Amino acid sequence: xxxxxxEYASPSTVAEAVALLASKDGNAKVISGGQSLMPMLAFRxxxxxxxxxxxxxxxxxxxxxxxDGVRLGAKVRWCDIESDARLAVSHPLLAEAIKHVAxxxxxxxxTVGGSVAHADPSAEMPGIAMTCGARxxxxxxxxxxxxxxxxxxxxxLQTSLQPDEILTEVHLPPWPAARRWAFLEFARRKGDFAMxxxxxxxxxxxxxxIVDAHVGAIGVADRPIRLxxxxxxxxxxxxxxxxxxxxxxxxxxxxxxxxxIHAPGAYRAALVATLLARGLKKSAV
Amino acid sequence: xxxxxxxxxxxxxxxxEPRTTLADCIRNNFGQTGTHLACEHGVxxxxxxxxxxxxxxxxxxxxVQVQGDQVVTVEGLSGDELTPLQAxxxxxxxxQCGFCTPGFITTAHALLSHEPGADEERxxxxxxxxxxxxxxxxxxxxxxxEARESYRGSGSK
Numbered sequence: 254x255x256x257x258x259x260e261y262a263s264p265s266t267v268a269e270a271v272a273l274l275a276s277k278d279g280n281a282k283v284i285s286g287g288q289s290l291m292p293m294l295a296f297r298x299x300x301x302x303x304x305x306x307x308x309x310x311x312x313x314x315x316x317x318x319x320x321d322g323v324r325l326g327a328k329v330r331w332c333d334i335e336s337d338a339r340l341a342v343s344h345p346l347l348a349e350a351i352k353h354v355a356x357x358x359x360x361x362x363x364t365v366g367g368s369v370a371h372a373d374p375s376a377e378m379p380g381i382a383m384t385c386g387a388r389x390x391x392x393x394x395x396x397x398x399x400x401x402x403x404x405x406x407x408x409x410l411q412t413s414l415q416p417d418e419i420l421t422e423v424h425l426p427p428w429p430a431a432r433r434w435a436f437l438e439f440a441r442r443k444g445d446f447a448m449x450x451x452x453x454x455x456x457x458x459x460x461x462x463i464v465d466a467h468v469g470a471i472g473v474a475d476r477p478i479r480l481x482x483x484x485x486x487x488x489x490x491x492x493x494x495x496x497x498x499x500x501x502x503x504x505x506x507x508x509x510x511x512x513x514i515h516a517p518g519a520y521r522a523a524l525v526a527t528l529l530a531r532g533l534k535k536s537a538v
Numbered sequence: 539x540x541x542x543x544x545x546x547x548x549x550x551x552x553x554x555e556p557r558t559t560l561a562d563c564i565r566n567n568f569g570q571t572g573t574h575l576a577c578e579h580g581v582x583x584x585x586x587x588x589x590x591x592x593x594x595x596x597x598x599x600x601x602v603q604v605q606g607d608q609v610v611t612v613e614g615l616s617g618d619e620l621t622p623l624q625a626x627x628x629x630x631x632x633x634q635c636g637f638c639t640p641g642f643i644t645t646a647h648a649l650l651s652h653e654p655g656a657d658e659e660r661x662x663x664x665x666x667x668x669x670x671x672x673x674x675x676x677x678x679x680x681x682x683x684e685a686r687e688s689y690r691g692s693g694s695k
Contacts (some may be wrong), residue, residue, distance in 0.1 A: 254578035261539060261602050262557035284600075291598040292579040294557075304556065306603060334590075357645065358583060361592040364598070436670025443666055 256294035263306040267392050267419060273305045275394050275417035281305055283419055285328055286362035287420075288355070289371040313366070313421060318343045323425045327366025335360065344425060346385070346434045346454055352378045355437075356444045366420045371413045375446040375472040377438070378423075379406060383477035384452040385425045389484030393418035406476040432456055435532035438471070439524050441515075447472045448516045449524035451504075451532045455487060463487045468529070473510035473521050480507045483529065493535050501530040543604045545570070546614030554601045561585040563601035564611055572612040572640050576669075578642055582667030584641040586648075587611045593648035612640035615647055622688035623681070632681040634672035641668050646682045654689040 264270045274281045281303040293299040313328040323344045368378040382402040382484045389400045438450030447496040455466040466487040468480045510521035542551040552567040574584040580598040587596045588610040633639045649664045
């Protein structure tokens with residue numbers, strides 16, 4: 254359980270960090286909180302030649318809330334989100350989801366950027382980014398680019414980040430005050446990775462019909478996913494028990510989760526159906 | 539790499555490999571073996587220390603990452619006398635083999651320092667990141683509840 258040998262650098266600007274990453278031709282990794290990377294190193298699942306620590310980079314730890322939504326700097330920690338009272342109004346779905354991330358000590362170190370770049374399919378922050386249609390700001394040798402969450406997550410622990418790129422910000426779209434939402438996950442112990450989780454939000458039109466439904470799931474595929482068929486079923490309809498039952502059944506059909514030591518695929522699919530039904534009920538209250 | 543940081547109030551320096559975890563550095567370079575290592579991948583909480591006043595897992599940090607920081611281990615919490623938190627652990631039999639105890643003490647100390655009004659639910663939530671295999675959770679929670687009083691008013695430590 255000892256990490257492999259690597260070099261370490263703690264640059265003071267993003268440009269320096271990018272140059273360091275580029276110098277290793279794909280054999281360098283970014284570290285910040287290290288709460289996902291350090292176990293990977295301990296198990297030798299990652300064996301980088303160089304770790305580039307973001308510790309001294311400035312301006313990556315702000316939570317900015319404005320008319321264009323919520324901007325989370327890559328170094329924003331779970332405890333920062335937890336203690337920011339504005340988010341209960343500005344993005345209650347984010348605030349609720351982040352309550353489920355890991356444990357106290359890890360929440361003091363773990364970061365938004367680290368979780369999103371690590372892209373664990375069961376993790377909450379990638380799930381919220383996917384569900385809400387977040388836009389990622391990415392800086393590399395070629396300059397800065399913006400990527401939609403739907404294009405960012407490409408597979409298990411895989412993203413579109415290039416070896417010389419750093420994720421600097423996650424931008425969640427504006428949150429209307431009247432928006433309905435829910436986040437539910439199931440884990441055997443609090444703080445564990447979810448066996449399955451559901452994040453959802455939607456708005457209501459003047460006649461009380463659902464518009465712009467976003468329904469996401471974690472823990473049931475090789476990456477966080479949106480359940481487009483469920484969203485289509487919800488849009489344009491009023492939420493009632495019949496619609497909830499139909500959406501729940503559709504959710505079960507929409508996923509094909511892998512089996513692993515924690516749960517068979519069919520069980521995870523059943524969890525998605527149950528969590529979606531509960532989430533929709535909760536959202537209506 | 540040469541590093542310099544503050545360990546339990548003393549300025550210390552060491553030459554460590556970048557891959558050295560903070561936990562290994564504290565134990566091997568400075569002989570402060572109160573910080574216990576069990577899982578070494580961030581599951582058990584036994585290695586919890588305070589970095590700049592916040593509870594962190596020292597197996598999930600590199601020693602080179604605490605350059606210039608203030609690190610406090612279980613050794614740094616008390617002088618010759620037990621702290622009220624430690625005394626409460628003894629009174630409530632909140633330890634049996636004692637292996638997990640430094641992690642519980644540092645974690646509970648950080649919690650009560652920041653949130654002296656923490657209720658039982660909050661205490662249980664925070665301590666859920668620490669494993670005790672002698673199944674002493676109930677007396678541990680009782681001890682932390684009793685120690686809360688000492689963190690109110692005049693402050694911590």
